[in-house]
Amino acid sequence: MAKRTGQPTINDVARLSGVSKKTVSRVINRSPLLNEATREKVEAVIAELAYVPNPQARALALRRNFLLGMIYDNPNAQMVLNFQEGVLDAIGGSEFALVVRPVDRHSPDLFDDIRAFIEQQRLYGVMILPPLSENDALAALFTELGCNYVRMGSATLDDDAHLVQSNDRQAVRDAVEHLIAQGHRQIGLVQGPEGFRSASEREAGWRDAMTAAGLPTGPEMLARGNYTFETGRDAGEQLLGGAQKFTAIFASNDVMAAGVLHAARSRGLTVPQDLSIVGFDDTAIAATIWPPLTTVRWPIRDMARSAAMKLIHPEAAADEKSLFLTEFVPRASVASV
């Protein structure tokens, strides 16, 4: 009287292999105290039936599921996708799955939306991408909801168990020092948006390098954008159209660097002969625009893998790598003076 509706269950396996469901369960969960012969017998039946445990039933019995969430609101598609791939590196072959949740960080319902999402799906844990990750109130919300989380960011936003971070400040400092070593003295900055930790960290890196070299960092040396192409172009116009002369500009991300490139070109400047440009992110755009953009690459995929591991193994979360180093990527958008 087996009602063969769809997939085989643990009962089918138990019946066919002549053991109890509990024994099958032990085989599935690799319990150490199991007769080898029994195990092999059961495994043979499992293979024959192509039995796969029902994750919903497991989730119910274990009072936890196998869903990792990823919350983002990001203008940088490549970064988000790289992150997704990194998470898959970590959960591939396991029973975990990745649930994504794009949100609008400017929505007044942001917190309510996220709360509903977490309460409804009862995720095992969530990963939060910048710039949302920089919001401490959001992290507090996850704690309140009893949902484990890992933040990805450009600074030490949280403790090691809840963070994967890059060293943006040092990375930008290195990049600007590279420009200085090439003879540049008037190096402009296109800042990221106000309130973004990544933006302030990158600005700090620029200041570090400039100040250490005794170069000017006054207000005429910088302009603000918000990580979009248009604002990068506008910031470029602002800098290049003022009284201050520039031989190089560091833009706080690649997209804005592309905007600066447009601004330069529309003013008749040639890059890199008349103006050197450096970006940040090493997104697809960097290698695709002309000239190819000198930039800074951060190991997003590795960071994502690590973030997922922290969630999957909370007991070892603090031991999992948290700080990830960036890599300077020299291309053709920089020339020496």
Add this chain to the structure above:
Amino acid sequence: MAKRTGQPTINDVARLSGVSKKTVSRVINRSPLLNEATREKVEAVIAELAYVPNPQARALALRRNFLLGMIYDNPNAQMVLNFQEGVLDAIGGSEFALVVRPVDRHSPDLFDDIRAFIEQQRLYGVMILPPLSENDALAALFTELGCNYVRMGSATLDDDAHLVQSNDRQAVRDAVEHLIAQGHRQIGLVQGPEGFRSASEREAGWRDAMTAAGLPTGPEMLARGNYTFETGRDAGEQLLGGAQKFTAIFASNDVMAAGVLHAARSRGLTVPQDLSIVGFDDTAIAATIWPPLTTVRWPIRDMARSAAMKLIHPEAAADEKSLFLTEFVPRASVASV
């Protein structure tokens, strides 16, 4: 003796509102045969407790879950992300969630991976993005696994219940006719990779326009790429370095168009004065390179929303919109001859 571990359950609601759990269940599921007073009483308790039904328990009892899958292997990050957002448009506010699965279509384990993914997660349905969506054997696999699916593609790959499609052929024909109207006569084609339906559809559109205008479509007029920047550049080199002269080139996607642009520039050609270029996709790259790329935009987000709706409401899947029209986006990479 309520063991208050975490979230409230249906039992808590039943006890506090003095009804059976079945009645609570009826309230949750909006059963029509319910005393209005009872409903209000229960709803008050639900609100007070902030009770949210456990999706894993529901999934177990209903023998179906509320997870929509999305399988992709795509070089185009923006498209994938737009699609994710479109799916969210459809499932936002509902109990459904989106599970993503990037895969490597060149992996020998592709089918096994996907099979394991489907069997393990028991998804409610999956959406397949191009180019994977063009693989009929894969669609057959989903049918075999009893998993509903919707394919996204550039041609009529399946019936309306399992497809959202764009009209690439007509779109390219329109774009090439635009070039012809601008006085172009030698219009090259950078094809997409062999075996891709989108590639053959776009090629057909180019042939349609050229043939209708009595223009040449011989082998010297085209070169093949595989949708990457490098292959686009190589194809551009091949076309521009041959005996045949070109005043315009249509590349089968934006990234390859960017490659052609590089190739043109490295040969000392100015775009669009010496060479007009048209792409396809309207990805971020299109607006970001210089000059901004004339291209074709397809309404990915709308397609994604429709795909998700087809899965959520299988009974009405064939009525949900299936064919989506593209939009020609004129920018600065085209000049008249």
Add this chain to the structure above:
DNA sequence: TTGTAAGCGTTATCAC
């Protein structure tokens, strides 16, 4: 080493 019974939180069946 293995089995039995109870329970995870929900819905379906079928009475009342």
Add this chain to the structure above:
DNA sequence: GTGATAACGCTTACAA
């Protein structure tokens, strides 16, 4: 209209 009761597929006591 509403409520016992038995599923759903699995795991954790607790025995044996």
